[in-house]
Amino acid sequence: MTSSPTSPLGRPTTIKFQTLNYSSVKTYLVASIFVVGNILLPQLCHLVPNGGLIFLPIYFFTLVGAYKYGWKAGLLIAVLSPLINSLLFGMPAPTVLPAIIAKSVLLAVAAGLAANYFKRISILILALVVLSYQITGTLVEWILVEDFMAAIQDFRIAIPGILLQVFGGYFVINLLSK
DSSP, X not given: OOOOOOOTTOOOBOOOOOOOOTTOHHHHHHHHXXXXXXXXXXXXXXXXXXXXXXXXXXXXXXXXHHHHHXXXXXXXXXXXXXXXXXXXXOOSOTTTHHHHHHHHHHHHHHHHHHHHXXXXXXXXXXXXXXXXXXXXXXXXXXXXXXXXXXXXXXXXXXHHHHHIIIIXXXXXXXXXXX
């Protein structure tokens, strides 16, 4: 697909997507770059009190990478980002790591499938992707932690992070497509 001008109103724009496979070195290089983004952005957000809880930075580059390069690259980013962050910085805490990884995987699959199905990007499509992984992820988290209030935390305090994923993701995906 060819690139077309970005629509500032979030109208669907056609962009060039790539579906990377596990047999390609490019998949691992791309995933590595996005994992680094998912390591650096949370560190920046953690400078703000409760920044990780408010801005959900661990998911940002998973969304962008999976939407732009497919669900296979997205899965690598989704699993490696929280694991490496937890090992290096203790965040996310090991107790919540399964829920974070589950949400990350759901996001990678939703973003990759949406990009493949719609073959364009819009604010509405990204909003649906983010809401789909958040709602499903909340149910998974509720099952894992057995605490409803903890499971709905993203909907209680992370609206800025959800908006960052939708609008920031739209901007970055379009930027990468130029």
